Amino acid sequence: MKRSLLNQTILYGTVILVCALLVFPIYWLFITAISPPDQLRVLPPRFWPEFPRWEVFGQIMRDRPVLLWLGNSALAALGSVILSMTVSVLAGYSLSRFRVRGGQSLGLFILTAKMLPATLLVIPLFGIFRTLDLIGSLWSIILAHATLIVPFTTWMLKGYFDTIPRELEQAAMVDGCSPLGAMARVILPVSAPGLAATALYGFVLSWSDYAYARTFLTNAQTNWTANLGITTMKGEYISNWGDISAASILVALPVLLIYLFLERYLVGGLTAGAEK
Amino acid sequence: MAGIHIERVTKSYGQLAVLKDFSLEVKDGEFVVFVGPSGCGKSTMLKILAGLEEASSGSIRIGGRDVTDLAPGDRDIAMVFQNYALYPHLTVRKNMGFGLKMRGTDSTEIDRRVTDAAKILGVEHLLDRRPKALSGGQRQRVALGRAIVREPQAFLMDEPLSNLDAKLRVHTRAEISALHKRLGVTTIYVTHDQIEAMTMADRIVIMRDGIIQQIADPDTMFRKPANLFVAGFIGSPGMNFLRATVTSNGANPAVRLFGHEVPLQASQSLAGRDVVVGLRPEHIVAGPGPVTFEVTPRLVESLGSEKYIYVDVPSENRAEVARSGGDERRTDTIIARLINPDERIADGRITLSFDPARLHLFDATTQASIE
Numbered sequence: 001m002k003r004s005l006l007n008q009t010i011l012y013g014t015v016i017l018v019c020a021l022l023v024f025p026i027y028w029l030f031i032t033a034i035s036p037p038d039q040l041r042v043l044p045p046r047f048w049p050e051f052p053r054w055e056v057f058g059q060i061m062r063d064r065p066v067l068l069w070l071g072n073s074a075l076a077a078l079g080s081v082i083l084s085m086t087v088s089v090l091a092g093y094s095l096s097r098f099r100v101r102g103g104q105s106l107g108l109f110i111l112t113a114k115m116l117p118a119t120l121l122v123i124p125l126f127g128i129f130r131t132l133d134l135i136g137s138l139w140s141i142i143l144a145h146a147t148l149i150v151p152f153t154t155w156m157l158k159g160y161f162d163t164i165p166r167e168l169e170q171a172a173m174v175d176g177c178s179p180l181g182a183m184a185r186v187i188l189p190v191s192a193p194g195l196a197a198t199a200l201y202g203f204v205l206s207w208s209d210y211a212y213a214r215t216f217l218t219n220a221q222t223n224w225t226a227n228l229g230i231t232t233m234k235g236e237y238i239s240n241w242g243d244i245s246a247a248s249i250l251v252a253l254p255v256l257l258i259y260l261f262l263e264r265y266l267v268g269g270l271t272a273g274a275e276k
Numbered sequence: 277m278a279g280i281h282i283e284r285v286t287k288s289y290g291q292l293a294v295l296k297d298f299s300l301e302v303k304d305g306e307f308v309v310f311v312g313p314s315g316c317g318k319s320t321m322l323k324i325l326a327g328l329e330e331a332s333s334g335s336i337r338i339g340g341r342d343v344t345d346l347a348p349g350d351r352d353i354a355m356v357f358q359n360y361a362l363y364p365h366l367t368v369r370k371n372m373g374f375g376l377k378m379r380g381t382d383s384t385e386i387d388r389r390v391t392d393a394a395k396i397l398g399v400e401h402l403l404d405r406r407p408k409a410l411s412g413g414q415r416q417r418v419a420l421g422r423a424i425v426r427e428p429q430a431f432l433m434d435e436p437l438s439n440l441d442a443k444l445r446v447h448t449r450a451e452i453s454a455l456h457k458r459l460g461v462t463t464i465y466v467t468h469d470q471i472e473a474m475t476m477a478d479r480i481v482i483m484r485d486g487i488i489q490q491i492a493d494p495d496t497m498f499r500k501p502a503n504l505f506v507a508g509f510i511g512s513p514g515m516n517f518l519r520a521t522v523t524s525n526g527a528n529p530a531v532r533l534f535g536h537e538v539p540l541q542a543s544q545s546l547a548g549r550d551v552v553v554g555l556r557p558e559h560i561v562a563g564p565g566p567v568t569f570e571v572t573p574r575l576v577e578s579l580g581s582e583k584y585i586y587v588d589v590p591s592e593n594r595a596e597v598a599r600s601g602g603d604e605r606r607t608d609t610i611i612a613r614l615i616n617p618d619e620r621i622a623d624g625r626i627t628l629s630f631d632p633a634r635l636h637l638f639d640a641t642t643q644a645s646i647e
Binding site: 021165167168170172173175176177180183186189190192 | 323326328349353354355357362363364365375376378422426
C-alpha cells in the first residue's frame with residue numbers, strides 16, 4: 001500500500017513536471033501577447049499582467065494581413081496533404097500488398113529519403129522551381145512540402161495497411177470489385193484512422209514550415225504563409241514582441257483545435273500503424 | 277449451380293512447387309472437402325479456384341465455362357474466409373448486400389435477398405449492427421449469408437470453422453451441412469480437420485505436399501486408404517502401424533505381430549516382403565478374440581464413454597512411420613480405443629484382441645496400400 005502511494009506520487013509528479021515543461025512556453029507566449037509592452041521585461045516577472053490587452057488579437061488582424069497569411073498557409077498545407085496522401089496511399093498500399101522484386105529495398109530507400117535534412121533539399125529544389133517558373137507561387141512550397149511528407153507517410157501507411165487482413169480485399173474482389181475498387185471501397189474506409197493520422201502529420205509539417213517559404217516566396221508578399229509573415233513583424237531595431245506573440249497564437253490555434261478534435265483517431269492511427 | 281472441372285493445375289513459387297498436377301471433377305451440387313496438413317496446397321488450390329491466385333498451368337471450368345483467366349468477381353462464385361473477412365465499416369445488411377450492389381442489382385431486390393438469407397441463418401435481428409458488435413458465431417453466419425445472397429454457382433469455404441470454439445464448431449458444422457442440403461449449391465470446403473472432412477463431405481480430396489493422395493467418399497477413405505499417409509490421417513486416433521515381414525506359413529502368408537503368427541488374407545506372392553501392417557485403434561477390443569495378446573498398458577486415458585489404451589510395441593514391430601500423417605512421431609506405442617470399456621481397466625495386465633480380417637497392409641517401401 002505504502003509502496004503504491006509512493007509509485008503514484010512519483011508517477012503523477014513526473015507527469016505534472018513534463019506537462020509544466022511543455023505547457024509553460026505556450027503560457028508564456030500567451031502572457032507576452034496580452035501584456036502591455038512596458039511590462040514585458042519587468043523584474044520580478046509578472047505571471048499575469050495587471051491590465052491584459054485583450055484587444056491585441058483584433059488589432060493585429062486589422063494592422064497586418066494575418067488572415068491572408070493564414071489562408072495561404074491553409075492552401076499550402078491542404079495542397080501538400082492532398083498531393084502527398086494521393087502518392088503515399090498508392091505507394092504504401094503497393095509496398096504492403098505486392099511482392100515486387102526489390103520491394104523491400106525500395107521501401108528502405110524511401111525511408112532513407114526521410115532522413116535527409118530539409119535544408120539539404122532547399123538549393124536543388126530552388127533550381128528546379130526556377131526552371132519551372134514556380135518561384136513565388138504557392139505551388140513551389142506545396143511540391144517542396146510533399147517531398148518531405150511523402151517518404152514518412154508512405155512508410156506509416158504501409159505499416160497501417162500491413163495490419164489489415166488481405167482477406168478483406170480478397171472478399172471484395174470475389175464480390176466483384178477490381179483491385180483498385182477493393183482498395184477504394186474497403187481498404188481506405190477501414191484505414192480512416194491511419195489516413196487521418198498521416199494526413200494530420202503532413203498538415204502540421206507543412207503548416208509549421210518556415211525555411212522553404214522563406215526561400216521560395218520571399219518576393220511574393222501576397223503568397224506569404226503565416227510563419228513567413230510573422231517573421232516580417234520583427235524589426236531590425238525594434239520588435240513588438242506582444243504583437244508577434246499574439247500572431248503566433250493565432251497561427252498555432254488551428255492546429256491545436258484539429259489535434260483536440262482528432263485526438264482519439266490520431267492515437268489509434270499512430271499505434272495501429274506502429275505495430276509493424 | 278454448376279459442376280467444377282479442374283484440369284492439371286500446377287502452382288510454383290520459383291523453384292518451390294506447391295501444387296503438382298491437380299485434376300478433379302466436381303459434380304453439380306456436390307460437397308467436396310480438401311483436407312491435409314498445413315502447407316499441403318489445399319488453400320492455394322481454393323484461391324486458384326476463386327481467382328485470387330494465378331495457376332502456373334492448367335485450366336478451370338465452372339459450369340462448362342472456362343474461368344482460368346477471369347477475375348474473381350467474374351467467376352460467379354462466393355467465398356467464405358477463415359477470419360470471415362467481413363467489412364468492418366459496413367453494417368451486416370450492407371456486408372451481405374455488397375456483392376449484389378457491385379453487380380448493379382436493384383436495391384429492392386438486394387433488400388429482399390438479404391432479408392431472406394438473414395431469415396435462413398437466423399440473423400435478422402443483427403442486420404443493422406456492425407461486425408465488431410457480433411460474436412464469433414454470429415460473424416460466421418453473416419459470412420455465410422454474404423455468400424448465399426449472391427446465389428452463386430459454387431461456394432468456396434476456406435477453413436470457416438477454425439476460429440470457433442469446439443462446441444460451436446460442431447453446431448455450425450451441422451448447420452453448414454444442412455444449408456448445403458437445402459440449397460444444393462456445389463461446395464468446395466477446405467479444412468485441416470479430418471473430422472470435419474469425414475462428417476461433411478460427399479467426397480474427400482486428401483492432399484500432401486501439393487499432390488492428391490486419394491479422392492473418395494468418407495467411408496471408402498476410412499475403409500480403404502490408398503496409402504500410409506491417408507491411413508494415418510483419417511481416423512481419430514490415427515491408424516496404428518506395425519512393421520513386419522511376410523512369411524509363408526503353409527498355404528497362407530502370415531506376419532508376426534506381438535509374438536503371434538497372424539495369418540493374412542492375401543496373396544502368396546507377398547512372402548518375403550517387408551510390409552507395414554495397419555490396425556485401427558477401434559478394431560482392437562478388450563478380451564479374447566481371433567488374435568489375443570496380453571499387455572501391460574503404458575498409459576490409460578479415459579474419455580468417459582471410451583478409453584485409449586497405450587500399448588508398447590515389441591521392437592521387431594516398430595515401424596518408422598508416424599501416426600496421424602506425420603504429426604505424431606511415436607513409433608513405439610499403439611493405441612487401442614475401447615468403446616464402453618470395463619471400468620476396472622486401469623493398470624495391470626489386460627487382454628486385448630483383434631480380427632486379422634481388419635488388418636490393412638502397406639508396402640514398406642512405396643507406402644502404397646496392398647490389396
